[in-house]
Amino acid sequence: MAADAAVVGADAEVVAEEIKMIEALPVLGVGLGFRAPHFSELFLYRREIDFLEITADHFFDATLERRVQFDLLAEHFTLIPHGLNLSLGTAEGMDSEYLAKFASLVEKIDPPWWSEHLAFTRADGVEIGHLTPLPFTREAVEAVRQNVSKAQERIAKPLILENIAYTIRLPGAEMSEGEFLHRVTQETGCGLLLDVTNLFINSRNLGFDPRRWLDEAPLDCVVQLHYVGAEKSSDEVWIDSHAESVDSAIWELLDEVLARTPAKGAILERDEHIPPLPELLPELRMARELGRKRERWV
Amino acid sequence: MGLTEIQTALARLYTDTEARSEFFADRSAFAVRFGLSQEETEALADSAGVEIERFAGSLLRKRFNEATRSVPLARRVLGQKLFGVFERYTAETGAAATRNPALDGLSFNRWLLTNSLVPLTAANKDLLRYEVAWLTMQHSSRRFLIRLLHLPGCSPFHRSLLIWFRWRNHLHHWHGP
Numbered sequence: 001m002a003a004d005a006a007v008v009g010a011d012a013e014v015v016a017e018e019i020k021m022i023e024a025l026p027v028l029g030v031g032l033g034f035r036a037p038h039f040s041e042l043f044l045y046r047r048e049i050d051f052l053e054i055t056a057d058h059f060f061d062a063t064l065e066r067r068v069q070f071d072l073l074a075e076h077f078t079l080i081p082h083g084l085n086l087s088l089g090t091a092e093g094m095d096s097e098y099l100a101k102f103a104s105l106v107e108k109i110d111p112p113w114w115s116e117h118l119a120f121t122r123a124d125g126v127e128i129g130h131l132t133p134l135p136f137t138r139e140a141v142e143a144v145r146q147n148v149s150k151a152q153e154r155i156a157k158p159l160i161l162e163n164i165a166y167t168i169r170l171p172g173a174e175m176s177e178g179e180f181l182h183r184v185t186q187e188t189g190c191g192l193l194l195d196v197t198n199l200f201i202n203s204r205n206l207g208f209d210p211r212r213w214l215d216e217a218p219l220d221c222v223v224q225l226h227y228v229g230a231e232k233s234s235d236e237v238w239i240d241s242h243a244e245s246v247d248s249a250i251w252e253l254l255d256e257v258l259a260r261t262p263a264k265g266a267i268l269e270r271d272e273h274i275p276p277l278p279e280l281l282p283e284l285r286m287a288r289e290l291g292r293k294r295e296r297w298v
Numbered sequence: 299m300g301l302t303e304i305q306t307a308l309a310r311l312y313t314d315t316e317a318r319s320e321f322f323a324d325r326s327a328f329a330v331r332f333g334l335s336q337e338e339t340e341a342l343a344d345s346a347g348v349e350i351e352r353f354a355g356s357l358l359r360k361r362f363n364e365a366t367r368s369v370p371l372a373r374r375v376l377g378q379k380l381f382g383v384f385e386r387y388t389a390e391t392g393a394a395a396t397r398n399p400a401l402d403g404l405s406f407n408r409w410l411l412t413n414s415l416v417p418l419t420a421a422n423k424d425l426l427r428y429e430v431a432w433l434t435m436q437h438s439s440r441r442f443l444i445r446l447l448h449l450p451g452c453s454p455f456h457r458s459l460l461i462w463f464r465w466r467n468h469l470h471h472w473h474g475p
Binding site for chain 1: 302396
């Protein structure tokens, strides 16, 4: 009993430390996931865009053109590097070369935080080519803890972890996704990048209430948000194609998340059917308005 | 279920047609091959079997889209047959995606050139060799590459001398008559 109480006390201390760290992070506001077709327009609509998220992988071994883009973006915007392939959930450990490239990029940018997915993309030397879910087990929490710890040795800036979209429910789960996120954030000291669209998609495909999911998740740890429209494929499965405008169901969920989390910024993501930037501005304005209403940013 | 074993099994199921066929046809053999128990393999099939198939299909489509973006000449040569041939390439080579889709495209073109299952005319082979040369030079630190190729628009008896070389960190190309 006494031992349990001591553990609970230690956990509470860790959580308090983490919340303090998150509170100290700057408020960034409303931003956009950088995509090359928008490069010149970004400067035209500079006032509407508080910060940019860049896909870190696109800037490792960058071509001359990418390096020129990078220098200009870094001069004019706060940049948040976002990784795709660190594979933080891989049991066999991370790719040290990839981590070194990530560390060098973060050093160049000096961002307030950096982000990766809570997923695995590689196992037994096989590159899967996409983010894939972890089993919600204690062993997976431990694998993430060890990998994050190695990443934190190389990169001192705060790391935030993103929830992914998935359709595969792995057997052997020892806890819910909410509890898994609690344990991961406690064990690693990381914040969360809550992808509102991924939450919406999972809730539709796996048949749960996203508000109940929020009740279980460590919302105090949320630092940043992602949002974009969701798409239903021909076989009735919702997919995160990053190809659609945001619809009312996702705006409602984003509003709820803004009301319940201390989010410091929200990024609109578009990867397919990328329209000219002016067509995305109404979605940035809407997110700004919702965040203002919830007193998250000005 | 050990995390290493389940991740290894899943990585193969998502990317390897042969492993997937074995999983659906002979679970015992699959379990032995990947160090899972029979019960664990059954549980995986029950909870995720259909989704694994669907996910593997969407991964292949994603990989195809990304890899073939960097090989427009292979797209032109194969036309409507491109996806079917790419599917065969992934099944036959068992090669998983790489982090750089252009390298996947390069490997696909090299496979096309060495595989007799896909009949190609001499002119089309030279087009693919031309694309392979560009991709090789763009994605390696190789100093130079020389090719003698038949190019479209020239007489069938004429071959052009083509040279790629690096000078002061820049890639240059010289196209002979």
